[in-house]
Amino acid sequence: MSKFNKKKSGDLPAISTASLPDIVFMLLFFFMVATVMRQNTLMIENKLPVADQIEKLDKKDLVMYIYAGKPSSRYRASAGNQARIQLNDKFAAVEDVKAFILAERAGKREELIPFLTTALKVDGQTNMGLVGDIKKELREVQALKINYTTRTGSAMDNFN
Amino acid sequence: MARRSAPEVNAGSMADIAFLLLIFFLVTTTIETDSGISRKLPPPQEEDIVPPVLKEKNIFVVELNKNNDLLVEEAPMELKDLREAAIKFLDNGGGSGDEACKFCQGDRDPASSDNPTKAVISLRNNRETNYATYIAVQNELVAAYTTLRNREAQRLYGKSFVQMEKDLKDVNYSGSKISLKEDIKTIQFMFPEKLSEAEPKK
Numbered sequence: 001m002s003k004f005n006k007k008k009s010g011d012l013p014a015i016s017t018a019s020l021p022d023i024v025f026m027l028l029f030f031f032m033v034a035t036v037m038r039q040n041t042l043m044i045e046n047k048l049p050v051a052d053q054i055e056k057l058d059k060k061d062l063v064m065y066i067y068a069g070k071p072s073s074r075y076r077a078s079a080g081n082q083a084r085i086q087l088n089d090k091f092a093a094v095e096d097v098k099a100f101i102l103a104e105r106a107g108k109r110e111e112l113i114p115f116l117t118t119a120l121k122v123d124g125q126t127n128m129g130l131v132g133d134i135k136k137e138l139r140e141v142q143a144l145k146i147n148y149t150t151r152t153g154s155a156m157d158n159f160n
Numbered sequence: 161m162a163r164r165s166a167p168e169v170n171a172g173s174m175a176d177i178a179f180l181l182l183i184f185f186l187v188t189t190t191i192e193t194d195s196g197i198s199r200k201l202p203p204p205q206e207e208d209i210v211p212p213v214l215k216e217k218n219i220f221v222v223e224l225n226k227n228n229d230l231l232v233e234e235a236p237m238e239l240k241d242l243r244e245a246a247i248k249f250l251d252n253g254g255g256s257g258d259e260a261c262k263f264c265q266g267d268r269d270p271a272s273s274d275n276p277t278k279a280v281i282s283l284r285n286n287r288e289t290n291y292a293t294y295i296a297v298q299n300e301l302v303a304a305y306t307t308l309r310n311r312e313a314q315r316l317y318g319k320s321f322v323q324m325e326k327d328l329k330d331v332n333y334s335g336s337k338i339s340l341k342e343d344i345k346t347i348q349f350m351f352p353e354k355l356s357e358a359e360p361k362k
Binding site for chain 2: 017147
């Protein structure tokens with residue numbers, strides 16, 4: 001009557017991991033679709049402010065990015081702890097903004113140049129003096145379309 | 161001879177490979193924030209240009225000092241009241257004759273702005289002002305314009321201004337885009353965004 005023998009209680013059935021790759025692939029595809037490759041390695045703190053009256057920048061290739069903020073802890077020793085501008089992968093001075101814009105323009109097709117937008121990704125704790133200086137430089141090279149990049153949310157959250 | 165069935169490939173390491181790829185993508189990519197407040201800077205000014213004369217009552221002065229305090233028309237104000245105050249100023253319509261505003265729903269106070277097309281908001285900040293505060297103020301001022309534009313678009317065309325702009329970008333929009341563009345222009349003309357930024361004080 002071995003048919004009715006109870007199984008030994010000791011060995012639990014192994015949990016099937018056959019669907020584990022599927023789950024991981026699902027995550028992988030999500031990240032592949034929802035994210036973009038990092039363009040610049042940020043050397044500054046960049047906690048963007050919050051706003052709700054926002055427009056989306058849709059043409060990625062027509063956007064020039066200017067970052068500003070306090071150098072992150074790794075670079076404190078060499079770059080100080082005052083807010084700095086970062087262009088591409090380097091710290092830059094205010095005077096370099098013009099050259100940067102002109103270089104970006106030179107790389108684009110001529111008919112696209114009027115549509116170029118400058119996205120200012122500035123840390124919320126930066127002083128307006130630096131931002132004002134950047135804007136002054138941009139005016140001088142006629143890069144008049146700008147976008148203050150922000151996260152989405154209520155503007156009141158900026159003070160917490 | 162009977163065909164032997166192909167031996168099963170061991171898929172146990174598939175998860176490891178997928179994890180490896182997943183971690184690679186997690187490290188090298190970012191979720192990009194690509195939206196923000198769009199603004200247009202004024203073109204560089206020539207030295208000898210005389211600034212146009214504006215009536216004092218048509219200017220709404222918003223000032224941010226170095227302690228991030230908000231001063232509106234020289235009186236302190238909380239940020240949450242700024243939107244309301246800006247709407248009240250823009251929508252006042254205190255003008256008469258040529259400068260009368262037919263669609264304004266404000267108080268028609270003769271001491272405030274004549275017409276939304278004349279009203280200018282002047283934003284001045286200190287060099288020490290926090291960027292986050294500045295963005296919050298910009299946001300509230302843009303919101304004031306958007307609220308008014310939405311109201312007029314709703315009245316004239318039966319849908320909000322934000323919806324109209326969204327339709328203009330939408331490739332599947334069924335109506336005529338040319339007339340939509342005209343309508344948007346009309347609304348923008350009724351409430352032009354006249355936001356002037358003074359040079360920051362040292």
